[in-house]
Amino acid sequence: MASSHDADTAGITRRKSLAAIAGAGALGLAGCTQSSNGGDGSDGGDGSGGGNELSGPINIAGSSTVFPLMSAVMEDFAEEYPGVDPDISSTGSGGGFSNFFCTGDTDFNNASRPIQPEEEELCADNGVEYVELIAATDALTVVVNPDADFVDSLTTDELAQIWKSDPAQTWDEVRDEFPNEEINRFGAADTSGTYDYFIEAILEEEGHTSDYQATEQDNTIAQGVAGDPYAIGYFGFAYYFQNPDQLKALGIDDGDGPVKPSLETASSGEYTPLSRPLFTYPSIESLGEEHIAEFARYFVEQTTNEDLVAGDVGYVPATEETQEEQMQKLEDAIEQAQG
Secondary structure, three states: OOOOOHHHHOOOOOOOOOHHHHOOOOOOOHHHOOOOOOOOOOOOOHHHHHHOEEEEEEEEEEEEHHHHHHHHHHHHHHHHHHEEEEEEEOHHHHHHHHHHHHHOOOEEEOOOOOOOHHHHHHHHOOOOOOHHHHHEEEEEEEOOOOOOOOEEEEEEEEEHHHHHHOOOOOHHHOOOOOOOOOEEEEEEEEHHHHHHHHHHHHHHHEEOOOOOOEOOOOOHHHHHHHOOOOOOEEEEEHHOOOOOOOEEEEEEEOOOOEOOOOHHHHHHOOOOOOEEEEEEEEEEHHOOHHHHHHHHHHHHOOOOOEEEHHHHOOEEOOOHHHHHHHHHHHHHHHHHHHO
């Protein structure tokens, strides 16, 4: 298997490797591996799964926010099981559910918010059963250009003024002392769970402006903001974590003073209202294949790995208690799938 992570052997650190994954966006591992129509392991090998004998495709779509974490875990799993053939794409939570997972075309869907009723209905209509697993905690991050020295924090009301359906057009409309310069917005597309969560946490009934550059690729948001001193954007903390010199993260004031996003403030609950759980949803039918069940177990095991989740990717790891609960849910689903 030719992986985008082969460059690690040339001395590139894990964090740099993950930054490259983030930049690849929807390509990720999918662009550098055989997809579900490649390889001869589609029958899952011998199914008994000893040692390196596990093989077969694993197809994953969904959240761009969960993408770097899923890619990092898959990198390690694929090194141990070279017969496994991963295809991971960043489609947005909603795009993944609607276009791939709930139509039975992928084995997992990553999501930065819980599955929604209309997606549950679509899955049910197509006979797709699933289990919801918590992957990590994210600090949704609002970023500006490092040269934007006029702003270090925003209140939630000011943030709403910038992003509501009828938004402020210039910075001085948000706060008098800000410059009379046009606000250029970069954010998540409406198929993204990050978009849905931002509306829920900040905008509510005011809705989200259409006057912005929308994308499913968080690296595109980062590049847009990094190239414009009057731009603003939002995405998952991992993408800021990978690009701290190119962007400035704003403190968010929810009434008790501004708080910057970090692993510590997200973990403590201090960073409100933009801390959120992240999820992955394996298909129960797919868990009937041993290589997919083993990967799901491995993923849950890694959710408490501080070096990987926090140190390499930039999210808050799960607690031991949460991991145990998720593993029990998964084992119940595997038993249902495998009888």
